[in-house]
Amino acid sequence: MDLIITSLEQGLIFGILAMGVLLTYKVLNEADLSVEGTFPFGAFVFAKFVMMGLSPIISTLIAFLLGTLAGLITCILFIKLKIKPLLAGILTMTMFYSINLRLNGKANIPLFSYDNLFNIGPTLIILVILVLAIKILLDTFLKTEKGYLLIATGDNEAFVKSLGINSNKYKVIGFMLANGLIALSGALMAQYQGFADITMGTGVIVIALASIIIGDTVKRKANWFKNTSRAIVGAIIYKIIGGIAIDLGLAPTDLKAISAIIVILFIAYNNLAIDLLGAARKKERRKINAQNREPIKDF
Amino acid sequence: MLRIENLSKTFNKGSENEINLFNNFNLHIEKNKCTAIIGPNGCGKSTLLNIISGSILMDSGKIFLNGKDISDLKEEERALHIGRVYQDPSMGVSPSLTILENMSLANKKGEKFGLKKLIKKDNMDKYIELLKSLDLGLEDKLNTKVKFLSGGQRQSLSLLMAALKHPDLLLLDEHTAALDPKTSYVVMKKTKELLDKYKMTTIMISHNMKDAIEYSDRIIMLDNGQIVLDTPSANISEEELMAIYKAKLDQYIA
Numbered sequence: 001m002d003l004i005i006t007s008l009e010q011g012l013i014f015g016i017l018a019m020g021v022l023l024t025y026k027v028l029n030e031a032d033l034s035v036e037g038t039f040p041f042g043a044f045v046f047a048k049f050v051m052m053g054l055s056p057i058i059s060t061l062i063a064f065l066l067g068t069l070a071g072l073i074t075c076i077l078f079i080k081l082k083i084k085p086l087l088a089g090i091l092t093m094t095m096f097y098s099i100n101l102r103l104n105g106k107a108n109i110p111l112f113s114y115d116n117l118f119n120i121g122p123t124l125i126i127l128v129i130l131v132l133a134i135k136i137l138l139d140t141f142l143k144t145e146k147g148y149l150l151i152a153t154g155d156n157e158a159f160v161k162s163l164g165i166n167s168n169k170y171k172v173i174g175f176m177l178a179n180g181l182i183a184l185s186g187a188l189m190a191q192y193q194g195f196a197d198i199t200m201g202t203g204v205i206v207i208a209l210a211s212i213i214i215g216d217t218v219k220r221k222a223n224w225f226k227n228t229s230r231a232i233v234g235a236i237i238y239k240i241i242g243g244i245a246i247d248l249g250l251a252p253t254d255l256k257a258i259s260a261i262i263v264i265l266f267i268a269y270n271n272l273a274i275d276l277l278g279a280a281r282k283k284e285r286r287k288i289n290a291q292n293r294e295p296i297k298d299f
Numbered sequence: 300m301l302r303i304e305n306l307s308k309t310f311n312k313g314s315e316n317e318i319n320l321f322n323n324f325n326l327h328i329e330k331n332k333c334t335a336i337i338g339p340n341g342c343g344k345s346t347l348l349n350i351i352s353g354s355i356l357m358d359s360g361k362i363f364l365n366g367k368d369i370s371d372l373k374e375e376e377r378a379l380h381i382g383r384v385y386q387d388p389s390m391g392v393s394p395s396l397t398i399l400e401n402m403s404l405a406n407k408k409g410e411k412f413g414l415k416k417l418i419k420k421d422n423m424d425k426y427i428e429l430l431k432s433l434d435l436g437l438e439d440k441l442n443t444k445v446k447f448l449s450g451g452q453r454q455s456l457s458l459l460m461a462a463l464k465h466p467d468l469l470l471l472d473e474h475t476a477a478l479d480p481k482t483s484y485v486v487m488k489k490t491k492e493l494l495d496k497y498k499m500t501t502i503m504i505s506h507n508m509k510d511a512i513e514y515s516d517r518i519i520m521l522d523n524g525q526i527v528l529d530t531p532s533a534n535i536s537e538e539e540l541m542a543i544y545k546a547k548l549d550q551y552i553a
Contacts, residue, residue: 160393
């Protein structure tokens with residue numbers, strides 16, 4: 001039971017991360033690797049401001065807002081300076097490693113003695129409300145005129161330009177929003193585990209991708225099941241799988257390898273299952289055709 | 300209407316692959332007429348359209364649209380006055396959005412995109428009527444994603460969307476080249492209907508001499524960035540056009 005609740009809570013926090021990555025990876029069709037710098041950045045910004053005496057709500061909000069700047073930096077790198085998006089993300093990530101250490105001068109900051117969001121009420125309920133609110137806001141935004149331009153920019157940039165729209169503007173909006181959410185997720189994680197740590201970003205991109213990919217596999221054909229919901233559900237399932245793995249005696253340090261393997265398996269399943277089915281069906285058809293062939297009787 | 304003055308464009312400048320395509324090129328396109336541009340591959344047809352739409356920058360020269368100098372405008376700024384249908388049927392649409400969503404986006408062109416809901420019920424009748432005019436049954440597939448349509452359906456939709464806000468200039472970049480002969484014929488017919496209905500100034504690139512004669516008012520043949528033929532379509536037969544075209548091609552082979 002404890003395992004399920006912990007997995008749910010952590011899954012919800014990572015659900016916000018996954019929704020952020022969803023915006024760049026799926027909506028804009030760009031792999032933004034700065035995530036691994038932005039996630040701890042959110043945690044460190046939160047730590048900085050909560051230690052200065054600001055309320056946890058304000059500190060979390062500041063983490064979101066400053067997180068958007070990380071997205072802006074990546075965009076400047078690849079739009080203005082024409083650096084490939086993949087490299088631009090890695091450069092931003094690397095810069096933020098140093099920035100994160102500079103922020104508080106330490107690689108690990110205990111936060112147990114400070115107030116946090118989860119002191120307001122039961123952790124799970126706070127998280128459910130927060131995640132649902134973000135999901136609804138994001139879904140609503142994606143239905144607006146600007147939201148559709150964001151989707152179309154990832155789909156076909158030439159089309160957006162043909163509408164008289166500067167598509168780069170929408171890349172910036174998408175990247176900023178995404179990194180804001182990722183930093184917010186990092187700030188929540190710091191409050192949940194009671195500390196901010198420089199290593200907490202390692203591998204989060206894989207966790208986010210795993211969540212999105214797992215979410216995609218659930219009820220694949222259901223149209224009502226929005227991508228945002230998929231990302232959240234995927235993150236929760238991911239956490240439950242991870243929880244079970246630890247329960248079965250795996251060391252927590254093995255989890256990173258497990259997440260990478262989950263991503264590989266799910267992508268492989270998505271890519272290959274269809275082919276395998278197709279091959280099986282072909283074989284079946286050949287068999288039937290052979291049976292149906294009229295035997296040559298006597299001449 | 301559209302005036303191109305002293306256009307020059309050289310590709311791969313300074314390298315051994317330098318290609319001087321346009322050299323002080325001049326062209327004037329009349330209002331409400333359909334001009335067909337034909338010519339062999341590499342003659343500069345597509346480059347010319349790209350230069351007009353702003354996706355390729357020219358080295359020097361001026362472009363005027365309706366008397367206004369658009370030479371320094373960015374591609375998306377020019378797009379407000381220019382509609383374009385590409386050879387690739389997925390270029391002019393957002394494939395993972397539905398027909399309704401695509402139409403709604405195209406219908407907002409030139410207006411401010413804000414935080415209001417994009418899909419509005421009150422425009423539905425207009426879209427259905429427009430889609431009905433295509434005669435492809437698309438009006439019953441409003442919520443189908445465009446990527447699931449056939450090439451011909453998608454291209455007809457692109458055409459409709461490009462023409463929806465009656466741009467000052469419509470560019471058709473071999474827009475039937477990727478379609479099979481029958482679909483190509485249907486799309487060409489729809490094109491003709493739209494052009495007749497809205498009287499749009501159009502530049503059409505084609506490899507099909509018959510289409511060029513049948514659907515345009517004026518034919519221009521390009522070769523190496525130069526106009527080698529410029530005639531009203533009514534004054535030339537398909538055979539004559541083909542003969543000139545062949546003669547040009549033979550120059551390269553000989």
